[in-house]
Amino acid sequence: MVQDFDFLAGTALSACTRLLGCELSMNTPEGILRGKIVETEAYDQTDAASHSHKGRTPRTDVMFGSPGHLYVYFTYGMHYCANIVTMPEGYGSAVLVRALEPLEGENIMQRFRSGKSGIELTNGPAKWCQAFGIDASWNGHDLRTAPLTLLINPPVPAIDIVQTTRIGITKAVDEPWRFYLRGNPYVSKL
DNA sequence: CGGCAGATACGCT
């Protein structure tokens, strides 16, 4: 079955709600890692808090590329975070995946997370990246191709989605561009 | 528990 990524060509904002409930699957030599997206944030080139706001640079090049790819960035000297690129080639826009709910391979994730378990496995952008073993080498990866793929699930009903302001940034703090699944324990912060 | 400082390296000015 061919996955339909068309909605990713739209704005980061609309892709945020559509990505909630979808799954990320990583095929490792040790086994399958799979998790459901429970928290997202929109970043757009018109947004002062976005890396793409200051224009296209070698670092943000992937963010201006074609939708359905992975934009991985490094921050605070030790952490990786992963975004899903949206909007057509030439426009810098992406959705930051802030948290996952583990569905498969939790024992392997636990090893990557140095023995952590439960919600501590994936309830933050740098945490789930570590649990999946994602680092800078994954920057630009096409999510339609193995071993790391995005699985599209049916849209989540609007009643189950909470929209609020973003976390961990210093600019455009009041924009309500963060979305999460109501009541899900893996959401990084209420 | 909750709050706070420290770790640590990369891209941009």
Next chain:
DNA sequence: GCGTATCTGCCGT
């Protein structure tokens, strides 16, 4: 040089 879309541990209660 400096700021950063974060996490962890260590301190106090």
